[in-house]
Amino acid sequence: MGDERTLKTYLKYLEDAGIILTVSKSGRGLRELEKPEKIYLNNPNLSHAIAGHAPAEKGNIRETFFINMTHTLHKVTAHEQGDFFLDGKYAFEIGGNNKGTAQIREVKNAFLAVDNIEIGVGNRIPLWLFGFLY
Amino acid sequence: MYRMNGMSFREFIEVTQDVALRSFKLDEILSSTWETNERSKPI
Numbered sequence: 001m002g003d004e005r006t007l008k009t010y011l012k013y014l015e016d017a018g019i020i021l022t023v024s025k026s027g028r029g030l031r032e033l034e035k036p037e038k039i040y041l042n043n044p045n046l047s048h049a050i051a052g053h054a055p056a057e058k059g060n061i062r063e064t065f066f067i068n069m070t071h072t073l074h075k076v077t078a079h080e081q082g083d084f085f086l087d088g089k090y091a092f093e094i095g096g097n098n099k100g101t102a103q104i105r106e107v108k109n110a111f112l113a114v115d116n117i118e119i120g121v122g123n124r125i126p127l128w129l130f131g132f133l134y
Numbered sequence: 135m136y137r138m139n140g141m142s143f144r145e146f147i148e149v150t151q152d153v154a155l156r157s158f159k160l161d162e163i164l165s166s167t168w169e170t171n172e173r174s175k176p177i
Contacts (some may be wrong), residue, residue: 111164
């Protein structure tokens with residue numbers, strides 16, 4: 001790897017090809033050659049394919065599902081307290097059904113996207129609902 | 135877990151279960167869990 005600019009260029013190629021999704025602080029993406037805050041595979045299917053017979057890491061699968069479903073219609077950026085910040089307005093923490101609100105208690109417009117629940121209450125939204133955004 | 139072959143979750147369910155579903159706006163999803171008479175109903 002030649003230098004940091006080369007690395008960012010290669011990451012941009014992977015994102016353009018639909019292999020990865022990157023999350024940055026500003027949300028301008030790799031076009032600005034900004035350092036990405038987080039890097040995910042494009043969709044959970046890729047995670048399972050790469051993991052093979054080993055179980056893919058659930059927390060990562062949940063976050064990959066969430067960003068894959070939301071990035072199409074919304075601007076997804078990194079958030080200091082939560083996992084993601086949508087449209088500069090809503091903060092999201094992703095987790096399983098034991099996930100508490102401690103991490104985002106002080107954050108305005110904060111929601112938990114929770115796996116393994118069927119019906120949400122208040123700011124606990126079932127993760128599966130985000131699959132119906134488009 | 136979610137194995138969707140690049141489809142959206144909605145498309146995946148439509149294809150595998152042969153049903154037609156609608157999509158939701160983000161604001162609809164975020165307001166669907168607050169308990170008012172109308173919104174406390176499961177979608």
